[in-house]
Amino acid sequence: MPRPTLPLLATLALLAGCVTPDQPPQGYATLPPDSVQGAGDPTRSAVIGTSYAFGNPSSLAGNPAAAARAVANYEYLATELPYGPRWRGFNGPIGPLFTDGLNELRPAIGIAPNAQAQPVVQSLYAASRAINAGDQAAAERVLSNPAFPAGGxxxxxxxxxxxxxxxxxxxxxxxxxxxxRQDRLGSPRGQGGGGGGGGGGRP
Incomplete structure (x- = not known):
């Protein structure tokens, strides 16, 4: 049997490096019940909300409560969209795009690079609730944990x-x-509830 050539070995190595792992390195996350109003779909709401928020950064300026929710939603989406079976109909490099964004987002906020996503999501939502309740001290306390090494x-x-x-x-x-695109195609994976906050239909 002929031995693989060097170009073939190099190609195989590149392909192996592009394989998406079975689970997100930062662990799975879910969103809290108050991530969406009423009976809406948490994941769809997070996709639409983060797209608007980060596409219009002025909407978050001076509004740490809204920014905390947007960051938490992004953390969640980075675990859900690339790995949730419900979203396999998405075209393109959704996983690498969200990983690249996470590597930009976490240093900007001061989130530990090795932090698990779930405590990050929980802490940011708790901080947002505290800010909206006028309790700055409580917001600082919930963000004073190892996931946020700079402190609250x-x-x-x-x-x-x-x-x-x-x-x-x-x-x-x-x-x-x-x-x-999936909505316009009538794809069931992009519609309805039952995903997102409850784990997105992952096995």
């Missing part, structure tokens, strides 16, 4: 002054376009 006060300051995040914006815009 510094994290809130960053959420109040988010920089432009072009890779995050590109990932969320692509997700919104794919969701719209």
């Amino acid at each position: 006060a510094a994290t809130l300051q960053r959420l109040s002054n988010l920089p432009n995040l072009p890779r995050v914006a590109a990932a969320t815009a692509f997700a919104a376009q794919e969701l719209d």
Whole structure:
């Protein structure tokens, strides 16, 4: 049997490096019940909301509560869209796009690079609730944990002054376009409830 040539070995190595792992490195996450109003679909709401928020960064300026929710939703989508069976109809490199955006987002907020997604989502939603209730101290406390090594006060300051995040914006815009495409095609994977906040139909 002939031995593989060097170009073939190089190609196989590249392909192996492009294989998406079975599970997200930061673990799966779910969204809390208050991530969406009424009986809406949490994942669809997160896709549409993050696409608008990060595509229009001025909408988050000086609004750490809204920014915290947007960041939490992105963290969730980075675990759900590339890995949830419900979204396999999405075209294109959804996984690499969201990973690239996550590598831009986490340093901007001060989220630990090895933090698991679920505690990040929970902490950011809790902080958003506290801010909306007028309890700044509580917001700082919930963000004073290992996932946010800069501390609560510094994290809130960053959420109040988010920089432009072009890779995050590109990932969320692509997700919104794919969701719209599936809706227009009548794809059942892009419609209805039963996903998102409850785990997106993962096995």
